[in-house]
Amino acid sequence: MRIAVFAGDGIGPEVTEQAVRVLDALEIAGLELIEGDVGGAAYRKHGHPLPPVTLDIARSVDAILFGAVGDFTLDHLERALRPEQAVLGLRKELGLFANLRPATVFKGLEDLSTLRPEVSGKIDLLIVRELNGDVYFGEKGTRTLADGQRQGWDMMSYAEDEVRRIAHVGFKAAQGRSGKLCSVDKANVLETSQLWRDVVIAVSKDYPDVELTHMYVDNAAMQLVKNPGAFDVIVTGNLFGDILSDQASMCVGSIGLLASASLADGTLGLYEPIHGSAPDIAGKGIANPMATILSAAMLLRHSFGLEAQAARIEAAVAAALADGVKGGDLGGSAGTKEIGDAVLARL
Numbered sequence: 001m002r003i004a005v006f007a008g009d010g011i012g013p014e015v016t017e018q019a020v021r022v023l024d025a026l027e028i029a030g031l032e033l034i035e036g037d038v039g040g041a042a043y044r045k046h047g048h049p050l051p052p053v054t055l056d057i058a059r060s061v062d063a064i065l066f067g068a069v070g071d072f073t074l075d076h077l078e079r080a081l082r083p084e085q086a087v088l089g090l091r092k093e094l095g096l097f098a099n100l101r102p103a104t105v106f107k108g109l110e111d112l113s114t115l116r117p118e119v120s121g122k123i124d125l126l127i128v129r130e131l132n133g134d135v136y137f138g139e140k141g142t143r144t145l146a147d148g149q150r151q152g153w154d155m156m157s158y159a160e161d162e163v164r165r166i167a168h169v170g171f172k173a174a175q176g177r178s179g180k181l182c183s184v185d186k187a188n189v190l191e192t193s194q195l196w197r198d199v200v201i202a203v204s205k206d207y208p209d210v211e212l213t214h215m216y217v218d219n220a221a222m223q224l225v226k227n228p229g230a231f232d233v234i235v236t237g238n239l240f241g242d243i244l245s246d247q248a249s250m251c252v253g254s255i256g257l258l259a260s261a262s263l264a265d266g267t268l269g270l271y272e273p274i275h276g277s278a279p280d281i282a283g284k285g286i287a288n289p290m291a292t293i294l295s296a297a298m299l300l301r302h303s304f305g306l307e308a309q310a311a312r313i314e315a316a317v318a319a320a321l322a323d324g325v326k327g328g329d330l331g332g333s334a335g336t337k338e339i340g341d342a343v344l345a346r347l
């Protein structure tokens, strides 16, 4: 069980350190951690956000624990060298096309949400986000128009097989939950979305036990705040999934709480909090490490089938929250290490 630990930039190393403490504390026999550089940190050291040495490590392990990348002092670099290319590159190079972003309210902790407790208390949903296609990976550029002004452009596209494979992930996830799948698109405007919808409907014939609905993304953003409890599994494209998952995190309580798994066809998985490098609080020791700790739990569950250990971590996080251990993101004052200590104490 070889795990690469790519901590990255900003709060990435701070939150990852706490997740590694939790993994260490479980004393799982045969678990080996291998560190590697990604993002702005890797650019400064190796001249590239995803250097070959890191990619080699990624290809040699069974799972990756990822912190966050992003460093605004490097935003002037050409796009291929920007820190974010590390996570985008890993997703693409390793074929990690299925991004699972669960958003569930912790029992008894409805009031962490900025929504009313009777609304937030019903949240138990899973966003299945396609991660290898869409406008993220299409051709893009800046061109000069006839009148001399510059125009930025990004090509949005989905091929049938890209939609088909993520649709299967969505339907299977729904089968394992309450049997409801909502496909989110913008088929009223976008050709990419019309094809997405057509393919999802075709795939649904294989899953007569799953109730499929469709929703436009603007409505989905609204419903997520109005009645998030109505959602079970949401399957959507790369861009819409990115946006809706940040929104779902606030419905639960904070972006510092949401974990994710990015899975390929094989067994390899990359696990990361859905948040970024949070430059506004980096280096202050106040970031909430819970999303990363919960990502480590997802890692143990999905990559190694260690359900009991995963559940132990999740219970420890929930217990810490229930005891009032909250970071600044949740209106509390606990620091990063203090939160790590609290979770460890409850393991």
Ligand code: NAD
Binding pocket: 011, 015, 067, 068, 069, 070, 071, 072, 084, 087, 255, 256, 272, 273, 274, 275, 276, 277, 278, 279, 280, 281, 286, 287, 288, 289, 291, 327, 328, 329
């Ligand atoms: P962000 O998620 O980094 O931060 C958004 C807000 O949430 C900030 O106010 C931040 O302080 C807060 N926040 C985030 N995580 C927190 C935590 N664990 N505890 C407490 N507060 C937390 O998003 P952003 O500011 O839009 O982006 C910052 C950088 O991160 C950018 O360079 C962006 O590209 C990058 N980014 C990377 C990833 C990734 O590595 N997967 C994800 C998102 C953003």
Ligand code: IPM
Binding pocket: 069, 070, 084, 087, 088, 242, 274, 276
């Ligand atoms: C995320 C992030 C990334 C994304 C960025 C950093 C490329 O926002 O993982 O949610 O847009 O996918």
Ligand code: MN
Binding pocket: 242, 243, 246, 274
């Ligand atoms: Mn995002």
